[in-house]
Structure formats: structure tokens, C-alpha cells
Amino acid sequence: MTEKIAxxxxxxxxxxxANILTENGHEVRIWSYNPDQVQELNEQHTNEKYLKGFRFSERLRADTDMKAVVQGADDVLLIVPSQVTRAVATDLNQVLTELNSKPALIHGSKGLEQHTFKRMSEVIEETIASQYRASISVISGPSQAEGVARKDPTxxxxxxxxxxAARHFQQLFMNNYFRxxxxxxxxxVELGGALKNIIALAAGTLAGLGYGDNAKAALMTRGLAxxxxxxxxxxANPLTFLGLSGVGDVIVTATSQDSRNWRAGYQLGQGKALETVINNMGMVIEGIATSQAAYEMAQLTGVEMPITEAIHAVLNGEETVAVAIQKLMTREGRAEIG
Structure with a gap:
């Protein structure tokens, strides 16, 4: 059955x-605040800043008017950086109120709100009135957009x-290359998607320093722990971290040069200043904000997170990468399990 999706x-x-859903036969409209990006998507069917060389379906339509995009939608997907999710959800709540609409909601943002440490479903639940949302879901897992563009099995x-609701979205998204x-x-699932960005930053840093597979394996294993x-x-259920939103997402973001968090870490490992790295990326690096949130969460709960603490110290200029690694390697010996 064809659905209208915003x-x-x-x-x-x-x-x-949005392109996957369009290819699956649904009527999809996409919102952007940037009129130049909207014009490019509608006229050139490209989005060169984010996905160079990829041509989008000509049936996918874009607009800067959120109300026009959401009107008549059965489902709404929010996929903006975590630090603006509350603002966009607030605008969406106003739109849904004016339309008196109650779509199923799903988000794909992999981050935590700063200071509150809230997951994005919690932000959405707080921001959008219950009478204007049928359900809240999240889509997450090891999925670089560049790989999906190539139709890599994902x-x-x-x-x-x-x-x-989860089964509903499962059916909307499923096709022969996207399972x-x-x-x-x-x-x-939400915490796995957010916290793995810290490990991706650390993995990129090790690569930038020239370390090899042994270091990478150690980082990914202990980082996941x-x-x-x-x-x-x-x-959270610990078994979730043996699945796609745990080990799967860690593998793809900690090994792929398509990962912006890995690329940011790589530049840090080469000795570039954090401000320079952020400017070079031109896109949001979720792992930077998430490392701060995770560090504070660990302090509150008493959970030991030595890798997160090391990344936090490096990002805040408290330690050099070399010192942080040395401290990790010379920590007191302990049992791996138990």
C-alpha cells in the first residue's frame, strides 16, 4: 500500500x-530549511554537499515549507542533528496542531541532547503532544548513506x-538491498546509535596516528564493552549490543572512511586542532557532543568508561592523544569479564 511520507x-x-521510500513506491516529500538545497533536489535531483555524484528519484519532491511537506502525511521521519531535534520537533508540533493530524513518527538521529542526556525519542515525546502522534520509533544500525547509494546490502x-509501529516501518523501508x-x-538501540560515535572518533584518531589492526580491534572491543x-x-537490554545497533554500528563507523566521526578523529590523530577539524568537515560531528554527554552520564552513574574519558580529555584540550593512549595502556590490570 502506498503511503504519504514526510x-x-x-x-x-x-x-x-527519503529516496529509498520513494523507490519503494511511496509518495515522499522532504523538508529542508535551505532553499538552494531544495531547488537542487527538485531541479537537478542531486544533493552534492552530502552525497556527491548520486542522482535521486525524480519523484522525490522537496520544500522549505514544513506544513506543505507534512500535510496529509501518514508517517513523518525526523532526521536532523540531535542538537536541533527539539527545535524541529517543536515546529512539527505546531504544524500538526494546525493540521489536526496524527501521523506515526520515526527518527534516525544518532545522538543525545546535551545537558539533559535525553534520547531523541524522549525529546520527541516531550515536545509533540500525544494527540498528534500515533507512535514513536527509531531506525538505526550499520548504515552509511554512501554505501546505501551504491546499493550495498544494508x-x-x-x-x-x-x-x-516497528513492523509498519519495517514494511515501508524493506527492499532487495535494504533489510x-x-x-x-x-x-x-538509541544509545547504541549515539554512543558508538565516540568509538568511531577514537578509531579515526588511532588511524591518524598510524596505528594498525591490533589497536583497532582492541579499541572496538573494549569500546563496545x-x-x-x-x-x-x-x-537497555545487553543483548542489543550484540546486534546491528551495537557491534554492527561500531564496526561500520569505526572502520569506514565514509564515517564523518572516523574522518574527524583521523584529522585529530594527525595533529589538527579541534576547531580546524570541525571547520573542515562542514557537517555535524555527532561524536563530539555525545562524548561530553556520555562523560557526564558516566560520572553520574559511576560507570567506568576509560575510552570515553580519554576522548573527552583530548577534545577538551586536557591531554594530548599520546598521553591519553599511554594512560589507557598503563591502567591497572584487571579481569576481562566479571
Whole structure:
């Protein structure tokens, strides 16, 4: 059955998910605040800043008017940087109020709100009145937009407390190169998607320093252990971190040069200043803000997160990368499990 779907956010992942849904036969409209980007999508069917060389479906339509995009939509996908999710959701709440509409909501943002440490589903739940949302879900997993553009076989998870809603989005997104699983552990899926960006930053840093596969494997393994510890302390199912939103997402973002967090870490490892790295990227690096949030969460809960603490110290100019690595390697010996 064809659905009308509104996508809020035209970055690399938002525009790619919009294209998947369009290819799957749905009527999709995408919102961007940038009129030049909207014109490019509508006339050239490209989004060169975010996905160079990719041509989008000519049936995908873009607009700067959120109300026009959302009007009549059965489903709304929010996929903007985590630090502006509350602002965009507030605008969406106003639009839904004016339209008296109640679509199913799903987000694809991999980050945490600064200071509150809230997951994006919590932000949406707080911001959009219950009478204007049928359900809240999240789509996450090991999925670089560039790989999906090449039609690499890609597997992701849709999580929701409402499994019927998760199955609904599973059917909307599934095709022969994009496979979707469902999960009811929305806490674990969201925290996995956010916290793995810290490990990706660290992995890029090691690569920038010239370290090889041994260091990479050590980082990914112990990094996954500490982010799962933190997530479990907030109510996540530990088994989630053995799946797509845990080990899967860590693998792809900590090994792929398509990962902006990995690329940012790589530049840090080469000795570039954080401000220079941010300016060079030209896109939001979620791992920077998430490392601050995770550091504070660990302090509050008493969860030990040595890699996160090291990245936090480097990003805040408290330690050099070399010193941070030396401290990690010379920590007191302990058991791996237990």
C-alpha cells in the first residue's frame, strides 16, 4: 500500500532514506530549511554537499515549507542533528496542531541532547503532544548513506515500544538491498546509535596516528564493552549490543572512511586542532557532543568508561592523544569479564 511520507531533514542520511521510500513506491516529500538545497533536489535531483555524484528519484519532491511537506502525511521521519531535534520537533508540533493530524513518527538521529542526556525519542515525546502522534520509533544500525547509494546490502533495526509501529516501518523501508529488523529495546538501540560515535572518533584518531589492526580491534572491543555498560545502567537490554545497533554500528563507523566521526578523529590523530577539524568537515560531528554527554552520564552513574574519558580529555584540550593512549595502556590490570 502506498503511503504519504514526510521526511524532515535533507542531509546525507535523511535524503537517502527519503529516496529509498520513494523507490519503494511511496509518495515522499522532504523538508529542508535551505532553499538552494531544495531547488537542487527538485531541479537537478542531486544533493552534492552530502552525497556527491548520486542522482535521486525524480519523484522525490522537496520544500522549505514544513506544513506543505507534512500535510496529509501518514508517517513523518525526523532526521536532523540531535542538537536541533527539539527545535524541529517543536515546529512539527505546531504544524500538526494546525493540521489536526496524527501521523506515526520515526527518527534516525544518532545522538543525545546535551545537558539533559535525553534520547531523541524522549525529546520527541516531550515536545509533540500525544494527540498528534500515533507512535514513536527509531531506525538505526550499520548504515552509511554512501554505501546505501551504491546499493550495498544494508541491514538496520527499527525499534519502538509499539511493536506494531516497528513492523509498519519495517514494511515501508524493506527492499532487495535494504533489510530491516524490529526490536522493542528502544533505549538500547538509541544509545547504541549515539554512543558508538565516540568509538568511531577514537578509531579515526588511532588511524591518524598510524596505528594498525591490533589497536583497532582492541579499541572496538573494549569500546563496545563500555558503551554497553553505560546503556545497561539506563535500562537497555545487553543483548542489543550484540546486534546491528551495537557491534554492527561500531564496526561500520569505526572502520569506514565514509564515517564523518572516523574522518574527524583521523584529522585529530594527525595533529589538527579541534576547531580546524570541525571547520573542515562542514557537517555535524555527532561524536563530539555525545562524548561530553556520555562523560557526564558516566560520572553520574559511576560507570567506568576509560575510552570515553580519554576522548573527552583530548577534545577538551586536557591531554594530548599520546598521553591519553599511554594512560589507557598503563591502567591497572584487571579481569576481562566479571
Amino acid at each position: 521526511v524532515l531533514g535533507a542531509g546525507s542520511w535523511g535524503s537517502m532514506l 541491514l538496520v533495526t527499527v525499534a519502538s515500544e509499539d511493536l506494531q 530491516v529488523y524490529t526490536n522493542h529495546d528502544i533505549i538500547g 563500555e558503551i554497553s555498560r553505560l546503556a545497561v545502567s539506563y535500562g
